[in-house]
Amino acid sequence: MLPAAGEIVWAVGSLWMSSTLLHNWPDPHGYWRDNDALAYALLAAVYLPLVLRRRHPLAVMASTGLWVGTYFTLGYYHVVAACGMATALYTVASLCPRKVSLRCAAATLAVLLWGTRLAEPGVGGMSAAFVTVATVVCWVAGDGSRRLRELTRQLRLEQEEKARRAVTEERIKIARELHDVIAHHVSVISVQTGLAGYVFSSDPPTARRALGTIGDSAREALAEMRRMLVVLREDPGRGTAGQAEPDAGEANASGASGLGRLDELVRRVGEAGVPVDVRITGTAYELPPGIDLCAYRVVQEALTNVIKHAPDARTTVRVHYAADEVRVRVKDDGSRRARPRPPAAGRPAGQGLIGMRERTTIYPGTVTAEPASGGGFEVSLRVPVPRAGGGA
Known part of the structure; x- marks a missing residue:
């Protein structure tokens, strides 16, 4: 995959600005070595590899440090090469572990301090202080960007985990409700079916009562299922203003079971024997x-x-x-x-x-x-x- 357009624009634009500054910077006192093709070639070697800085931050950092150090050693005007070193350090600090980026920051500071020997007389101390502060600022900015990205990723993972946990809890809730709604009524139906089959010919009235209990239990199971579905489909974000009142059937379906229906439950169990x-x-x-x-x-x-x-x-x-x-x-x-029997150890x-x-x-x-x-x-x-x- 080709480098991003922004990286190419950054690298080429930095090279153009540095070359222009090197070409136009006056040097009436001869503090620095005269510009030649080698100076521009070294600047190209410093800035053009920056197009790959996000893919290979450490390799680009090593390359930039080597060519900037060579540029300073040959005595060319030093300021124009410092921006490439700072960019490489920021990239390493934003993408690599802190231990690695701290070592790179120390190497960057050493290279830039080596370049301050080329400063004009009387401003050497100021140049050293400036490059020290610039190195610290670049590292702190890059490290902060890395931490922010890690926190964002961690937050996203936590949100995904919460969503998965919410889905699991909802599935457990649905399973629990299904069990509570179905198990009781199916048990009653099973017992009454057996009774009705047993006395179908010998005791028709008892068989008819058993069949009636089966029908009641089936209807109650359906009503419980409807109540549960109403709860599961309920949208808590919907307001009540402007909504029509539910009819009697809906009101009954939305009502939950409770101890007020204990007599009905006991009657049904009694009919099951x-x-x-x-x-x-x-x-x-x-x-x-x-x-x-x-x-x-x-x-x-x-x-x-x-x-x-x-x-x-x-x-x-x-x-x-x-x-x-x-x-x-x-x-x-x-x-x-x-x-x-009680569940054995290890058995749910x-x-x-x-x-x-x-x-x-x-x-x-x-x-x-x-x-x-x-x-x-x-x-x-x-x-x-x-x-x-x-x-x-």
């Missing part, structure tokens, strides 16, 4: 939507596991409203036909338990799922509830 006793203690109050949904999903998942693994067990659900927290406990009596837990823990951690709360002391299995949830004036 699992008797559930519900007790609510404390003074009930309206929970924040997220906490309400969290508590409902934990109860739903616990009852789903009872349906799967202990369909003959009697189950109790306890909900206690405290001043600054809500506590939920789901316990069966241990009449299990297929108790699931089930999606239901993972989902319960993820939901609870958000608020933050605690959830435990373990064998009960008197037999059976128990799931306990405890979530703090921030309330106005409650000190939470």
Whole structure:
């Protein structure tokens, strides 16, 4: 690939300006060597390689230092060659590691100080100070450009990582919602299908009730799916001004599940053959939507596991409203036909338990799922509830 047009313009323009300055600079006292073809050739050797300075910064730096040093040693007018050295140093500082650029800065300063011996009498000290300051300025500017580029790249990588993490979190959220919505209803449908098939001929009324429960569970699963899709499609940037009010069907679809629907959940589980006793203690109050949904999903998942693994067990659900927290406990009596074993070391837990823990951690709360002391299995949830004036 050819060098960029800007690099070519810079190198050729610098050569033209330096050559013109060398040709027109007066020297009545004969301080410097007379201009000749060699002087212009050395200037060309200093400036023309700068077209490759961004591709090969160290090679161009070495070449520039060699030819500038030769130019100074031969005694030509020194000022016109200093710009090439400064440009090469800036490029190295902006593209190479700091250790390398510092060494190049020291070499640049040495070459330029060697050139100050050609200064006019009485200004040698000023020339030395000038080239020292110029060297420091070029290095600092180049190093600052390098650091800014690195910070920009790091920021871009962090933004990409945040975007990937957000996508992963959203996928986990969708997976958790799908599990919570589908698993319970499918479990109920599975149990009721088996029951209906078993008593289809011998007990038609029971079979019809089972089929009704299957239909109710299927409709509820579809309603839950619609609610979830509404949440996932919701655009937080859209305003409400000028928008029409949703109709009753949309309002119902957008409403989230909560402990207010606990009776409906218990009825459906009872129809699946699992008797559930519900007790609510404390003074009930309206929970924040997220906490309400969290508590409902934990109860739903616990009852789903009872349906799967202990369909003959009697189950109790306890909900206690405290001043600054809500506590939920789901316990069966241990009449299990297929108790699931705890996950072995290195083996992931089930999606239901993972989902319960993820939901609870958000608020933050605690959830435990373990064998009960008197037999059976128990799931306990405890979530703090921030309330106005409650000190939470």
